Amino acid sequence: MTELSKTFDPAELEQRWYAHWETNGLFRPDRPGAEPWTIVNPPPNVTGSLHIGHALDNTLQDILARHARLQGKDALWVVGTDHAGIATQMVVERQMASAQQKRTDFTREEFVAKVWEWKEESGGEITQQLRRLGCSMDWANERFTMDEGFSKAVLKVFVDLHKEGLLYRDKRLVNWDPGLGTAISDLEVETREIKGSFWHLRYPLADGSGFIEVATTRPETMLADMAVAVNASDARYTHLVGKQIKLPITGRLIPIVTDDHADPELGSGAVKITPGHDFNDFEVGKRAGIAANAMLNMLDAKAQVVQVSDGLIPAELLGLTTAEARKAVVARLKAEGFLIAHTDKDGVEHDAEPRTIQTPYGDRSGVVIEPWLTDQWYVDAATLAKPAIEAVRSGAIQIVPKTWEKTFFNWMENIQSWCVSRQLWWGHRIPAWFAEDGSIYVALTEAEAQAQAGEGVALRQDSDVLDTWFSSALWPFATMGWPEETSPTLHGRYPNDVLISGFDILFFWDARMMMQGIHFMGDVPFKKLYLHGLVRAADGAKMSKSKGNVVNPLGLIDQYGADALRFFMAAMESQGRDIKMDEKRVEGYRNFATKLWNACRFAQSNGIVASTHMEAPAAELAVNKWIIAETIGCVQAVDLALADLRFDGAANAVYQFVWSRFCDWYLELIKPVFDGDEKGSIDPESKLVAGWVIDQILVLLHPFMPFITEELWHAMGPREYDLIVAKWPMADARSLDPAASKEIDWLIRLVSEIRAARTEVNIAPGTRMQMHVRDADAETLARLERQATVIARLARASVVQDAPGGGALQVVVDGATFVLPLEGIIDLAVERERLTKGIAAAAKERDALAGRLGNASFVERAKPEAVEKARADHAEKSAEAERLTAALERLG
CATH class of the missing domain: 3.90.740.10 (Valyl/Leucyl/Isoleucyl-tRNA synthetase, editing domain)
Structure with missing residues (x-):
């Protein structure tokens, strides 16, 4: 067991653990006989750098990939980059312009060579940034849309579609960008x-x-x-x-x-x-x-x-x-x-x-677009769309959230022919050759085109390249080795299990993958399509450089750690709704990581170590039976949420369990009692149970916060394997004891009510009080007897038989009234006066705010944020008045 340092430093352990995982091939699918599970990453532009949208998209994918791995599946997360025809050519041309050079100063081949040189030296910065986010991608098989195997697939699709009459050349109006040409x-x-x-x-x-x-x-x-x-x-x-x-x-x-x-x-x-x-x-x-x-x-x-x-x-x-x-x-x-x-x-x-x-x-050049009449290559998208539409209607592809189906059908049922040619030098050059008489020959190679044309016919290859989205539409199967039918990767990996995508590329990419995948593979490219929302600025505005409200995820990782940013993304992702950026929430999840860190330090100092069994230990104590049941309930909640792709539900379930049930209550309930100068010790049963619960927490939390959980996994004791390849917990209901759970829930409610009542009337936290109970049934009395020591320690209240007269606090839990005498502890008259004044002040503000909100002119004319603040303030003052009134009534 490695002793944990007093402070949690994300930066050091993130770098160390990511290098360990990648070096040891732990992201690679290598489980013969296991159920295959596959997801492909939307290939970011090779020119790109990590933005907040990437952080959301890739966090959600990594959660699913790590979860599948923990479930024992042979998980493959395909990674790669897109050659980004327009964007990359712009980057290289700008670089050349700084040296007073133009693209046309070079031959096409020389310019393309320069782009490849740039790609090798400067391209792919984003892949290093994805590592910082913790993405468990199969880097050993990283793909690029211009690599040799992928290019072969692109050319075959073009030629085959042309043979089938689904791709043709036509003179039509196009959106012409005069800036990009x-x-x-x-x-x-x-x-x-x-x-x-x-x-x-x-x-x-x-x-x-x-x-x-x-x-x-x-x-x-x-x-x-x-x-x-x-x-x-x-x-x-x-x-x-x-x-x-x-x-x-x-x-x-x-x-x-x-x-x-x-x-x-x-x-x-x-x-x-x-x-x-x-x-x-x-x-x-x-x-x-x-x-x-x-x-x-x-x-x-x-x-x-x-x-x-x-x-x-x-x-x-x-x-x-x-x-x-x-x-x-x-x-x-x-x-x-x-x-x-x-x-x-x-x-x-x-x-x-x-x-x-x-x-x-x-959107890239910023110049006015001209409708321009030119000869271009088109794909018959209307024909290819029909099987994709049917796949969604039949449920072969499930779109989550389902509300996006209407948008999908509307666009697909009215889809126009897709112009796939671009007047660039960087990209997949169109495999078509022109003869002087106007004849066009489409073939995989120039030799095949020449054979079609006949000897002596001079041919000139089309100078255009294919739209980047044409090649990326093949991503789910071209990355798996297609068109090589013998590819071992292809079989069992297609269709992919799920695709995570921003809704903004539903038609750019997702729909086109459906069309091409069904046409060439005879099956859907993925079984589920999850569409997430946008990450917006704190005020709900769309982020843009011109507004100056863009958030750099790498800066957030530097400040709070990757785990905190990842957890924020998961906890805020609610079935496709847009996310408002809130740095305070990110900071809060960094605090959550610190709380877990300190809980494990407490465990270490009290002899709690890693568990040696998947199953829950045998337990006799009610508190241990309760925490085992709570753990099982958390596993069930996370399982259900992830099955429904409710990332927020899964994250919040584990958060509430770790923070509230385990750290705030269980560790307090089993904490050793101090007797004079001697520190007591936690009983052996609780040590075993606590060690087991920590293990379950680390596994449950790993998909969301991989770095801290891997560190704590090894710190808690010797392990046979890394956490990334551990086993997902089983929600075994056989361990449940309803009676024990009810007793500890009652205990927590009682202690919470007493603490709240004491706080409301300004009783110092360390003040010890007596407590008498009225109207208690036999079960409550038995619980009081069993839990008397814990109540005395956590609520600073000792049970006595007779209640002295005078003022007292009164707390009601499950029909029983718990009376805490106040004589000699506080000045009742002063406290009643304080509470009465507080009630009056809160009620006055509450009523004033109610008046403003009842004024139609204010609600209609004021800024929405002002109205929202008034509503929030009204709710706060109403709650304050109710709380103080209840406190006054408790004084008896």
């Missing part, structure tokens, strides 16, 4: 409210018979207009349908068409249609019979104006940015009389009316 997904676009303008334009009919009015927030796009749409039911325009408009500036002739997109109730009821630069207009254009390859594209990859196919954009507008083109187009329209002025409420004319416009921005 690539297409991005809808999920990578953030919408901001921007102050803008709404211009009203007069488009002349080609026959000179009049004008039609349209309105737009983007007048520059009229350079690529291809139609004006009106609603077929709009009688104002029936006679104009089929006629042509001669556009200002370009002189292009465009038709007036009918389409339901035009709402007669909005504006003039006529809408300009620019199918090459607006998603709604693209669909209108298709319905009007305009082929995608005939749609006009007036912007280049940097969102600068270029000439369109009919050559009608004036030369002086070419090369302008969208902002510059807007000013120039508005100026010309105004000069030529095609701009309709807007008159404000004061009668003043303006070129446009002010509008707040929902504007799309790239």
